[in-house]
Amino acid sequence: xxxxxxxxxxxxxxxxxxxxxxxxxxxxxxxxxxxxxxxxxxxxxxxxxxxxxxxxxxxxxxxxxxxxxxxxxxxxxxxxxxxxxxxxxxxxxxxxxxxxxxxxxxxxxxxxxxxxxxxxxxxxxxxxxxxxxxxxxxxxxxxxxxxxxxxxxxxxxxxxxxxxxxxxxxxxxxxxxxxxxxxxxxxxxxxxxxxxxxxxxxxxxxxxxxxxxxxxxxxxxxxxxxxxxxxxxxxxxxxxxxxxxxxxxxxxxxxxxxxxxxxxxxxxxxxxxxxxxxxxxxxxxxxxxxxxxxxxxxxxxxxxxxxxxxxxxxxxxxxxxxxxxxxxxxxxxxxxxxxx
Amino acid sequence: xxxxxxxxxxxxxxxxxxxxxxxxxxxxxxxxxxxxxxxxxxxxxxxxxxxxxxxxxxxxxxxxxxxxxxxxxxxxxxxxxxxxxxxxxxxxxxxxxxxxxxxxxxxxxxxxxxxxxxxxxxxxxxxxxxxxxxxxxxxxxxxxxxxxxxxxxxxxxxxxxxxxxxxxxxxxxxxxxxxxxxxxxxxxxxxxxxxxxxxxxxxxxxxxxxxxxxxxxxxxxxxxxxxxxxxxxxxxxxxxxxxxxxxxxxxxxxxxxxxxxxxxxxxxxxxxxxxxxxxxxxxxxxxxxxxxxxxxxxxxxxxxxxxxxxxxxxxxxxxxxxxxxxxxxxxxxxxxxxxx
Numbered sequence: 160x161x162x163x164x165x166x167x168x169x170x171x172x173x174x175x176x177x178x179x180x181x182x183x184x185x186x187x188x189x190x191x192x193x194x195x196x197x198x199x200x201x202x203x204x205x206x207x208x209x210x211x212x213x214x215x216x217x218x219x220x221x222x223x224x225x226x227x228x229x230x231x232x233x234x235x236x237x238x239x240x241x242x243x244x245x246x247x248x249x250x251x252x253x254x255x256x257x258x259x260x261x262x263x264x265x266x267x268x269x270x271x272x273x274x275x276x277x278x279x280x281x282x283x284x285x286x287x288x289x290x291x292x293x294x295x296x297x298x299x300x301x302x303x304x305x306x307x308x309x310x311x312x313x314x315x316x317x318x319x320x321x322x323x324x325x326x327x328x329x330x331x332x333x334x335x336x337x338x339x340x341x342x343x344x345x346x347x348x349x350x351x352x353x354x355x356x357x358x359x360x361x362x363x364x365x366x367x368x369x370x371x372x373x374x375x376x377x378x379x380x381x382x383x384x385x386x387x388x389x390x391x392x393x394x395x396x397x398x399x400x401x402x403x404x405x406x407x408x409x410x411x412x413x414x415x416x417x418x419x420x421x422x423x424x425x426x427x428x429x430x431x432x433x434x435x436x437x438x439x440x441x442x443x444x445x446x447x448x449x450x451x452x453x454x455x456x457x458x459x460x461x462x463x464x465x466x467x468x469x470x471x472x473x474x475x476x477x478x479x480x481x482x483x484x485x486x487x488x489x490x491x492x493x494x495x496x497x498x499x
Numbered sequence: 500x501x502x503x504x505x506x507x508x509x510x511x512x513x514x515x516x517x518x519x520x521x522x523x524x525x526x527x528x529x530x531x532x533x534x535x536x537x538x539x540x541x542x543x544x545x546x547x548x549x550x551x552x553x554x555x556x557x558x559x560x561x562x563x564x565x566x567x568x569x570x571x572x573x574x575x576x577x578x579x580x581x582x583x584x585x586x587x588x589x590x591x592x593x594x595x596x597x598x599x600x601x602x603x604x605x606x607x608x609x610x611x612x613x614x615x616x617x618x619x620x621x622x623x624x625x626x627x628x629x630x631x632x633x634x635x636x637x638x639x640x641x642x643x644x645x646x647x648x649x650x651x652x653x654x655x656x657x658x659x660x661x662x663x664x665x666x667x668x669x670x671x672x673x674x675x676x677x678x679x680x681x682x683x684x685x686x687x688x689x690x691x692x693x694x695x696x697x698x699x700x701x702x703x704x705x706x707x708x709x710x711x712x713x714x715x716x717x718x719x720x721x722x723x724x725x726x727x728x729x730x731x732x733x734x735x736x737x738x739x740x741x742x743x744x745x746x747x748x749x750x751x752x753x754x755x756x757x758x759x760x761x762x763x764x765x766x767x768x769x770x771x772x773x774x775x776x777x778x779x780x781x782x783x784x785x786x787x788x789x790x791x792x793x794x795x796x797x798x799x800x801x802x803x804x805x806x807x808x809x810x811x812x813x814x815x816x817x818x819x820x821x822x823x824x825x826x827x828x829x830x831x832x833x834x835x836x837x838x839x
Contacts, residue, residue, distance in 0.1 A: 448823065483537070
């Protein structure tokens with residue numbers, strides 16, 4: 160077996176760090192290592208934390224990790240940073256705040272760059288979660304800056320999704336809520352020591368009551384690409400209805416975190432009752448297989464058509480001689496003629 | 500020819516509205532209509548406007564449209580709203596602000612829901628731009644809420660990308676800037692009548708100076724999926740270096756918009772000098788063809804493998820008997836055996 164994988168499975172924190180670096184930089188050998196780790200995954204509780212800028216997600220993750228540690232659970236943290244795809248490094252200074260966790264071997268923190276690519280973030284996050292999962296962390300917290308594709312990716316990788324709000328962030332942010340409310344299993348009004356916190360709670364409650372109750376599985380199917388290809392029976396039995404609780408926290412003085420833990424725990428139990436957790440995992444796997452199939456199939460196709468031929472088709476599209484769908488058919492026809 | 504397409508090409512605003520609705524709801528017949536429109540596209544100047552929540556993007560788009568109208572140009576506006584994928588409707592009340600443009604037949608405004616799907620937004624936006632382009636609008640403004648996948652999609656569809664900032668939005672938003680600075684052709688500090696505007700300008704300038712000068716074509720290649728498949732020569736000659744100007748505006752009293760227009764115009768001329776604009780379009784087409792090929796190939800594959808067989812593979816992954824890459828190989832082997 161891969162020595163790095165062996166070291167990770169026997170508890171080496173350094174092996175965790177090295178494997179995460181391999182995942183992040185898509186180093187050679189990472190696929191083999193992940194394949195070797197895969198049988199050891201599936202045990203961690205993955206909690207996604209998302210929310211608009213300014214809601215204090217990072218401090219909340221910090222305080223939540225401490226609360227989980229007090230219960231004796233080990234915690235892996237993946238903080239997806241909105242960094243530059245070119246300069247590479249994380250810009251957020253707020254990782255420094257996490258220093259007070261760093262003496263504790265029961266916590267592992269990794270900031271990751273988003274790198275901007277569509278599939279890239281989802282894939283890297285998914286693989287990083289698997290590394291921490293296989294390494295035996297009880298809970299994996301995944302933090303992203305919300306308001307975009309990132310929270311959809313969280314839903315696709317997390318079992319429990321926390322959406323963080325804060326009082327007084329203005330109308331534009333209110334509007335975003337509409338989109339992310341539906342992925343929330345637990346809603347947090349952070350910075351609850353600020354004026355207006357109760358108004359925010361009321362507004363969220365009103366929005367929740369307005370919205371239709373939606374099964375989590377439908378949300379995932381909706382956000383996944385090519386949902387029309389999903390087996391119809393995979394949406395058959397929606398799990399029992401879960402109404403997202405709203406919890407007020409103040410990460411600065413760590414109030415509200417017992418309540419938050421209790422709410423998260425209730426959601427975890429809810430998932431484990433009945434078939435919900437297994438059904439969710441099936442759906443996640445299906446989405447992942449579709450992603451991988453898409454990439455593999457395109458890779459094969461492009462390997463069988465020369466880049467000159469592709470360039471000529473692109474030129475004809477540019478000259479408006481072909482529309483994009485005709486161009487696709489043309490490329491597929493070239494590939495078929497090569498094969499025969 | 501499709502009567503709706505004919506009406507659109509002869510200037511009917513009602514036909515524009517109906518075609519956009521078809522695009523948005525993926526109605527039957529939309530692909531044929533878009534194919535018929537395609538030869539009439541490629542003339543509009545597409546400007547993407549993005550930025551974090553609270554920067555006042557919508558008011559800015561409003562004022563920019565008015566400034567373009569004063570120059571005699573017709574303007575189509577696509578506002579991508581962060582709506583709920585379930586309730587469907589747009590939540591943002593601020594479309595109401597655009598009412599003062601609505602008496603003018605030289606302006607066409609459409610709000611579109613994001614619908615949350617990975618490929619969905621990119622595709623819908625791209626098609627909506629084509630409708631407005633074929634309808635003869637000189638400029639198409641595409642507004643999205645930033646900080647996620649959406650601004651990447653803008654880069655992929657717009658010729659000129661405007662990133663909007665505002666004074667005093669806090670550290671979290673500052674961090675986001677790092678990611679979106681690199682897609683900006685023009686930077687706007689909106690709400691410049693607020694205290695701290697000059698600080699924001701200085702901070703942006705410092706970040707620009709810190710960052711490496713990056714050719715726009717590299718950015719697109721980087722953000723595109725499967726960049727490794729791009730022809731190596733497509734990255735060969737980066738266009739002459741463009742340094743994003745920083746413009747201060749106040750959308751409320753419309754100051755700074757002459758400067759903004761001038762900056763946009765300079766970028767447009769810059770694109771037209773040399774091969775930059777054509778190279779950009781080639782790269783956009785390549786990305787689109789890859790997207791479409793991926794979907795088409797997966798659709799074909801799934802049509803040749805029964806959903807029962809897929810479900811069995813998923814179960815084996817769930818039981819950790821197969822890792823995801825082995826599962827992909829298994830599905831491909833099933834498909835191959837079906838064919839022979």
